[in-house]
Amino acid sequence: MPDPASPWRPCFITTPIYYVNDRPHIGHAYTSLAADVLARWRRLEGRDVFFLTGTDEHGQKVEKAAKDAGMDPQDFTDQVSQHFRDLAVTMGFSNDGFIRTTEDRHKRACAALWEKLAANGEIYLGHYEGWYAVRDEAFYGPDELTERDGVKYAPSGAPVEWVREPSYFFRLSAWADRLLKLYEDNPDFILPASRRNEVIAFVKAGLGDLSISRTSFRWGVPVPGDDAHVMYVWLDALTNYITAAGYPDDPAAFEKWWPADIHFVGKDILRFHAIYWPAFLMAAGLAPPKRVFAHGWWTNEGQKISKSLGNVIDPVALVDEFGLDPIRYFLLREVPFGQDGDFSRAALIARNNGELADTLGNLANRTLSLIQRNCEGRLPPPATVRDTDQLFIQELKVLPTEVRVRLDSQEFHLALDAIMAAARSANGYITVHAPWALKKTDPARMLEVLRHLHDALRVFATVLQPFMPTTMAKLLDQLGVPEEARGLGALSTPLPGGLVLPPPAPLFAKIEAGA
């Protein structure tokens, strides 16, 4: 059993499972990217990480889409879920698992959870009723309807009728107080704090019971003991997290990974993760996750993104045009994580050119070129810290801690901000100490200055690995840092002097404006 206090305890990080009816877009890439960076950081810390993503493959829409395509639903989902596995490869995600809700293990987990809830008296059979549009095969809330000539219409224009079908319900209404206590006892359970307040307000307003089954379609997990029903969306979808953790087949794995350390979600599905999910779990006698983080949405050049506007951002196209690491950097750098943000070419180019190429890339290039030319390409030995080095060295020393603190609270933008600030300091340091001038006046001091700069670059490259794995691997290669010395713990062990360094090459290309 893992010691919950140990800094080396296992760490379970998840993305939502993505609905296969959708094509992967920037939103999917963004959520998973955040999870990926945190997962990679935890591995750098030495933690045992389980980073999970996957696809949600049940429901009426999928059933219908498969039918329209003339395909068996399973064949259909096999095909479309592949898009999301492809996205993970394109974006360089390091997920350890990919779960699909159509897998047998997941159906077993859903059934087990259901039975547990039923045994605990948390489920009862009732009726689900509402305004239903046959044409859309969907229910609508009363506020969405318009009425003409005594007939009510859905926003789609389809006429609706009052439909009543049997449905199982989860006694969510009984959990409001315990949910509020959960939020109170765990102030960081829902982040960012503004979202937490919204959820609390919602729960305080009162919760109704939750319909958790349907008889109107078949493409779902059958309800144990009542084949007329399949489980309805959230009970099926949310359960994926414990399925992947080993519930119920592998108690040892489940013990190891559950509760999840963090669920990354978009703000649109926060309510389900912060209210339904912990309620389901507590009702089944299982621990709720430790944290749910809801991030914001992107606009495109100031415009709301929508399919009808045709301005959906395709992450694959972005990576093709600008390269993977600049995109990864930009997405987490440009906008405070948790808030909405705008994606614009101008902003992307400014970040890439100003920060990656000019500040960081050029710093590496000038430093390594100086070592290459003036030290016969060999790393100077660990250097004495002079009075005039103190400030700079101190900033470097605290940087990994600063980054850790920021990442512990998912403030990716502030982590990157701290790193860029240090890189700017390094540029100041090199200019002030002018090793190119010391070459003639004080060669020994030149070696010290260059060594301090090399140490700085090593810190930057190490802590930036989760954000830009490919490029930082290149930088670490250029710095001569061996594979096994690239973790955070290795930073306390100086590289030996005399190490032969390969000739430097630019890390980041500038992006031409215009285009």
Next chain:
RNA sequence: GGCGGCGUAGCUCAGCUGGUUAGAGCACGGCACUCAUAAUGCCGGGGUCAGCGGUUCAAGUCCGCUCGCCGCUACCA
């Protein structure tokens, strides 16, 4: 309608429990440097801290109101 948040330099934003000349990045101007991806560094201009009125020895920083944004939520037939 209710609850919550926001409105600070041209732009994007920091400014914890109120306390010396309000900060950063970008943009702009000048200077320096030349190791480097025509990169870098330094200095500088620029803000009635949305408005009005209060509390206080002292308020972007607290209170009230007004205007303008945004989020969540509820809907008034």
